[in-house]
Amino acid sequence: GENVEQHPSTLSVQEGDSAVIKCTYSDSASNYFPWYKQELGKGPQLIIDIRSNVGEKKDQRIAVTLNKTAKHFSLHITETQPEDSAVYFCAAPKTGTYKYIFGTGTRLKVLA
Amino acid sequence: SAVISQKPSRDICQRGTSLTIQCQVDSQVTMMFWYRQQPGQSLTLIATANQGSEATYESGFVIDKFPISRPNLTFSTLTVSNMSPEDSSIYLCSVEALTMHNEQFFGPGTRLTVL
Numbered sequence: 001g002e003n004v005e006q007h008p009s010t011l012s013v014q015e016g017d018s019a020v021i022k023c024t025y026s027d028s029a030s031n032y033f034p035w036y037k038q039e040l041g042k043g044p045q046l047i048i049d050i051r052s053n054v055g056e057k058k059d060q061r062i063a064v065t066l067n068k069t070a071k072h073f074s075l076h077i078t079e080t081q082p083e084d085s086a087v088y089f090c091a092a093p094k095t096g097t098y099k100y101i102f103g104t105g106t107r108l109k110v111l112a
Numbered sequence: 113s114a115v116i117s118q119k120p121s122r123d124i125c126q127r128g129t130s131l132t133i134q135c136q137v138d139s140q141v142t143m144m145f146w147y148r149q150q151p152g153q154s155l156t157l158i159a160t161a162n163q164g165s166e167a168t169y170e171s172g173f174v175i176d177k178f179p180i181s182r183p184n185l186t187f188s189t190l191t192v193s194n195m196s197p198e199d200s201s202i203y204l205c206s207v208e209a210l211t212m213h214n215e216q217f218f219g220p221g222t223r224l225t226v227l
Contacts, residue, residue, distance in 0.1 A: 043218040102155045
């Protein structure tokens with residue numbers, strides 16, 4: 001069946017270091033992969049996404065890479081800041097639908 | 113992107129009562145969804161709110177417990193009926209428009225506590 005696994009579940013980094021969160025998906029037909037950031041008390045916010053026709057996308061300090069062969073995609077945050085502390089979710093679409101399957105989330109803590 | 117608001121932002125309710133949550137979008141959208149996020153957990157899709165027809169529910173969710181309305185392209189409601197403490201969760205509305213190229217945007221959520 002369709003599944004999205006996300007690792008690690010928690011991640012602590014020192015301010016200024018990089019953070020990497022990885023997700024694997026099971027459906028080879030998936031073609032769109034968003035990442036969401038959820039701060040305490042707020043709804044998830046779309047921060048970056050990637051489509052299957054590219055291998056990498058960057059937006060300032062965040063980037064997403066996609067390996068279609070291995071069926072995994074990763075979120076990279078460089079020069080982390082305390083305001084990056086949040087829960088991050090990856091997602092992938094269910095085959096042939098507009099619905100998403102979400103990963104289990106990664107709680108990122110950036111230590112000042 | 114779309115600007116989405118939800119009402120109420122939070123509520124504390126008694127067991128056995130019902131609560132209706134509203135979701136308003138600032139532009140017309142094709143797809144509207146309702147999710148549940150239990151404490152410390154990921155997001156689980158409850159149903160797709162269809163304009164002009166009955167909502168489409170995911171496995172484990174039924175219309176009698178979570179009736180949904182969508183009278184137009186910018187508004188939807190989710191009712192949590194006959195509540196129990198297990199219904200304590202964050203309920204989130206999300207939207208997707210064809211022009212958003214698969215992107216889904218979430219509202220701020222409604223934090224529900226059932227005593």
